[in-house]
Amino acid sequence: MGFVTPKTMSLFSHIRIAADSSEWAISRSDPATAFGAAAPTISAICNTSCRMQTRKLQGITMKQAMEQAMKKALLIDAHQHYPGFANGKLNKTMAAVIKEEMALLGYEVMQTVIEDGYDIDAEVQKHVDADVIILQSPVYWFATPWIYKKYVDEVFTAGLVQQRLLVSDGRTRDDPSKQYGSGGKMQGKKYMLSLTWNAPEEAFGDARQFLFEGRSVDDVFVSNTANYKFCGADVLPSFSCHDVVKQADIEGDIARLRGHLTAAI
Incomplete structure (x- = not known):
């Protein structure tokens, strides 16, 4: 999972990300900025996905992971x-x-x-x-x-x-x-x-x-x-x-x- 697809980026556009004491909204109009701002969250999701794959667990989608994040x-x-x-x-x-x-x-x-x-x-x-x-x-x-x-x-x-x-x-x-x-x-x-x-x-x-x-x-x-x-x-x-x-x-x-x-x- 070393890249972000357009479908994945569309999911990021629907979430709000909090980091340290600040909060910002990810906008569809600026995906490059969104990707940079979202890097810590993307990394966490990737880590979670890798842990799940390592345990050979099935059935969870990126959308479900995003929903769980809330x-x-x-x-x-x-x-x-x-x-x-x-x-x-x-x-x-x-x-x-x-x-x-x-x-x-x-x-x-x-x-x-x-x-x-x-x-x-x-x-x-x-x-x-x-x-x-x-x-x-x-x-x-x-x-x-x-x-x-x-x-x-x-x-x-x-x-x-x-x-x-x-x-x-x-x-x-x-x-x-x-x-x-x-x-x-x-x-x-x-x-x-x-x-x-x-x-x-x-x-x-x-x-x-x-x-x-x-x-x-x-x-x-x-x-x-x-x-x-x-x-x-x-x-x-x-x-x-x-x-x-x-x-x-x-x-x-x-x-x-x-x-x-x-x-x-």
Whole structure:
């Protein structure tokens, strides 16, 4: 992909490009200027295309890549620091991979690090703006750290009060056919979990295993994903780094996460 065709240039004429703190519109009347101004974006798109071809993925067109470039992703980092026990290095690494990969896929990435603090109304707005929401979290005692539960209680309650993420539980006294959980306003949005576990992969999906008795990671975390489904979002298959204490495979996990994001998103 070492040249720009007239068809490709016509696509560039329909987008606005932001660089540093300035913004300009690309005009059909000056394609040479447009090409020069668009060089960083063209390069990013080329890099994305090459990554996709390397992974032997099919079915995405330049037009679809351009359309994706207008979308936004919200990355929520739920790590909670425990000195000497959970320093968060792996979680930060995986969050950085998600941020990089989503940018390569054409998304503007917003990020919230819960432990650094947050503004509740701003988080509601991020959820309204986001097309994809990804939670990166360690698993502490078979759930996310408690600061994430606090975050959800505050942000989703505000989203209900403001009628921005949902309007009700979906039911009405006048229409008993309406089901519980159908009152959300996040239709068309996607939510994905990315987790780091001490539990090995073989502990899941096998009825012979003592603890989970055949349940998948998605089964175990249904109370987490239900928040977003309750609000109307589509829940994507989760991603997990397994056995990170005894048999960590960070490079392998990073490669799998990249592939998972491209396939799922």
